[in-house]
């Protein structure tokens with residue numbers, strides 16, 4: 001707190017204490033009035049009173065505050081378009097901007113009748129500038145551009161005091177080009193300026209305005225003129241003419257005329273032009289029809305012409321009779337250039353020259369070779385004519401006619417081939433065929449009459465048809481023989497299959513095969529056939545695919561000699577030992593023991609006592625069979641006692657007579673059904689010895705049996721002992 005404030009507070013404190021002090025005594029009222037109060041007498045006169053001054057409110061002593069008259073609103077206290085200004089204890093009014101007080105003093109108190117009036121700013125010239133129009137408003141004004149001017153730098157309307165907007169004259173700029181028109185003149189381009197247009201070249205004015213005006217909106221208005229294109233249309237058509245025209249019918253376009261084919265340009269201009277007034281100029285071309293006149297003659301020809309000589313007309317030339325065209329066209333045509341063209345023929349007299357030579361033929365000819373000349377042909381001796389015609393004429397083509405004449409040799413009677421017959425023949429060809437049983441082999445079957453007059457005979461040979469295997473037979477039960485029915489050097493492969501079977505031995509089966517390759521015509525093949533077997537033999541000629549069969553059977557062989565040793569006995573009941581020999585034919589073998597009473601010179605036929613049956617009578621009364629033994633009942637060996645009185649195989653083994661000498665013969669027999677073969681051996685001599693047995697040297701050398709076999713016979717010689 002500074003010094004002055006401290007002093008004031010001190011003063012205040014003094015005053016308050018002074019007042020308190022006075023109250024207690026006689027109080028001076030006026031001394032206590034507020035600085036802004038006035039001490040007045042009470043209305044009732046009973047003293048003084050402090051009243052706050054005019055414009056203040058309060059108790060008049062301690063508190064007098066300024067009263068704000070403007071608080072209720074300028075409009076109500078000062079009137080319309082005013083501003084209220086409060087002051088200590090009072091107030092005053094002023095007009096709002098744009099208004100002025102009627103008392104013409106700036107500050108006023110309304111109660112003197114003063115009020116605020118609108119100021120007309122537009123009354124002052126040049127407020128908005130010389131391009132704008134002023135408009136007065138209540139309390140203000142605004143500006144807008146005059147016609148022909150446009151606002152710049154701001155919106156319209158504008159206030160020149162508050163914004164920078166200003167008005168500028170309208171400028172439409174250079175007028176735009178207009179279709180079908182041209183700009184003729186333009187002075188200025190600002191508002192109201194006029195541009196003059198005219199119709200473009202090739203166009204004509206029909207209606208409307210040619211001018212264009214720059215409007216207030218900155219745009220050109222117009223022109224409204226209607227310019228129509230000048231067209232000449234289609235060019236005129238003239239007789240016998242064609243046109244060369246690009247289709248344009250604007251002024252200056254041209255069309256060129258030409259004469260159609262068959263006509264030619266005689267005179268006049270052939271060009272027409274489209275003028276500015278829309279018409280084609282008249283072409284004065286003149287086309288005349290072509291005339292070729294009378295055709296030119298061709299030597300040695302006739303002309304066929306209908307007397308028309310316009311373009312395209314034809315004339316035909318023909319060589320006259322006896323002449324022919326040696327080349328070139330024979331038609332002439334009237335051309336566009338007025339000339340006959342095309343015929344290039346030349347007619348020459350026909351000359352056939354020498355007639356054609358024919359082999360083996362004579363010519364009868366008068367030497368001329370003109371059209372119609374004739375030559376005759378005659379075949380020479382030994383030849384005959386083969387042709388429909390024997391003469392030829394000189395033809396229009398300059399050639400002798402082709403008559404196909406041939407002179408062919410006469411070969412005489414048809415040739416004959418061995419074993420063949422003629423199927424068909426004419427004078428130059430014979431067809432042969434082999435007779436039945438023969439077939440053709442290698443070579444043609446056609447004989448041809450040669451040009452020399454001799455038959456060229458067919459190469460064919462007729463060969464007897466024979467099977468590839470024939471004359472098949474078997475020799476010596478062993479060797480096959482056959483003839484090959486094949487050709488020359490051909491090699492044939494033969495497959496021989498043989499199957500053997502035996503009735504008496506069911507299990508037996510002998511199947512074998514063998515091959516033979518040979519070129520021979522006569523063939524022999526020896527097979528290893530087993531005895532007493534039926535064979536079925538199959539021969540196949542492999543390449544020919546032919547098979548022949550034959551059956552053969554091998555004979556029953558004589559059984560092998562039984563294994564015995566010759567013995568001599570002095571007893572009437574000798575026991576003899578027999579060794580069995582192995583024999584393939586066992587099932588059909590048997591042994592027989594013969595007893596021969598000794599009587600001078602004897603001959604024993606091994607096969608003679610054919611009957612093997614016990615009941616059959618012996619041819620000889622002396623010899624007999626004493627036993628018959630089936631070989632199957634013999635083991636490896638057997639002892640047999642002669643005269644033991646037993647029966648063997650149905651034969652009675654009769655006892656031998658004492659004092660008599662006997663020979664015992666053993667016979668081995670192979671037999672099947674009616675077939676039999678036997679082998680005999682002298683087994684023993686029994687009894688008293690009365691004769692000396694002379695043995696052949698061969699037998700004695702072996703020291704075996706004193707007997708000789710001759711074709712199945714046993715001869716025994718006995719000599720008296722010396």
Ligand SMILES: *[C@@H]1O[C@H](CO)[C@@H](O)[C@H](O)[C@H]1NC(C)=O
Pocket residue numbers: 034035036064088089
């Ligand atoms: C009295 O009024 C005047 C002006 O009107 C002012 O300046 C002054 O301060 C007032 N006195 C007091 C004590 O309020």
Ligand SMILES: *[C@@H]1O[C@H](CO)[C@@H](O)[C@H](O)[C@H]1NC(C)=O
Pocket residue numbers: 197198199205208209210225
């Ligand atoms: C417009 O211009 C054409 C020439 O382009 C003229 O022939 C015509 O008379 C003009 N029209 C007017 C209305 O002036």
Ligand SMILES: *[C@@H]1O[C@H](CO)[C@@H](O)[C@H](O)[C@H]1NC(C)=O
Pocket residue numbers: 386426427428429
């Ligand atoms: C005989 O016949 C043959 C074949 O048909 C044939 O080509 C030939 O011209 C004939 N010959 C004759 C003289 O008729």
Ligand SMILES: *[C@@H]1O[C@H](CO)[C@@H](O)[C@H](O)[C@H]1NC(C)=O
Pocket residue numbers: 501502503504532533534553
């Ligand atoms: C062979 O065939 C004949 C007839 O079929 C027959 O009688 C004969 O016994 C046969 N021979 C052999 C050894 O089989």
Ligand SMILES: *[C@@H]1O[C@H](CO)[C@@H](O)[C@H](O)[C@H]1NC(C)=O
Pocket residue numbers: 534551552553554555
């Ligand atoms: C061979 O067999 C045939 C029957 O196949 C027969 O007729 C013929 O007599 C037999 N010959 C011999 C020797 O067996």
Ligand SMILES: *[C@@H]1O[C@H](CO)[C@@H](O)[C@H](O)[C@H]1NC(C)=O
Pocket residue numbers: 577637638639
């Ligand atoms: C046959 O007789 C001989 C002696 O004489 C004897 O050795 C042999 O065993 C006999 N054979 C048979 C099969 O009886």
